Amino acid sequence: MTILNCSATTCIYNENMLCSRGEIEVRGEQARRSDETCCSSFREQQEASAADSTSGHCGCEKIDIDCKARECAYNKHCRCTASAIDIDGHDAATYSDTKCGTFSCKSR
Numbered sequence: 001m002t003i004l005n006c007s008a009t010t011c012i013y014n015e016n017m018l019c020s021r022g023e024i025e026v027r028g029e030q031a032r033r034s035d036e037t038c039c040s041s042f043r044e045q046q047e048a049s050a051a052d053s054t055s056g057h058c059g060c061e062k063i064d065i066d067c068k069a070r071e072c073a074y075n076k077h078c079r080c081t082a083s084a085i086d087i088d089g090h091d092a093a094t095y096s097d098t099k100c101g102t103f104s105c106k107s108r
């Protein structure tokens, strides 16, 4: 599994720059640059209802990443093989404001 650091502190799943979701999906089917990717699992805190409470979950350092950015050198059959990645999303309001900062295009 991959170590995930996430700067999207406006996400309901963010716990001290770690993710409490257990698994995330990164999109960017056609991406050739980092800013063409995004964490589609991002959910803004204000959107969340009380029923979606994440109490009882804690941020885990390691996480499964279902990644659609097939042009990334770390992507193997839609799984991320990087030992550690950074999801960038400082002040993100929607998932499209996030990106995988570790994306590295295969064909560069």
Ligand code: SF4
Pocket (backbone or CB within 6 Å): 026, 037, 065, 067, 068, 069, 072, 073, 074, 075, 076, 079, 080, 081, 082, 085, 100, 101, 102, 103, 104
């Ligand atoms: S490093 Fe590459 S394979 Fe891993 S999540 Fe980021 S874009 Fe996907």
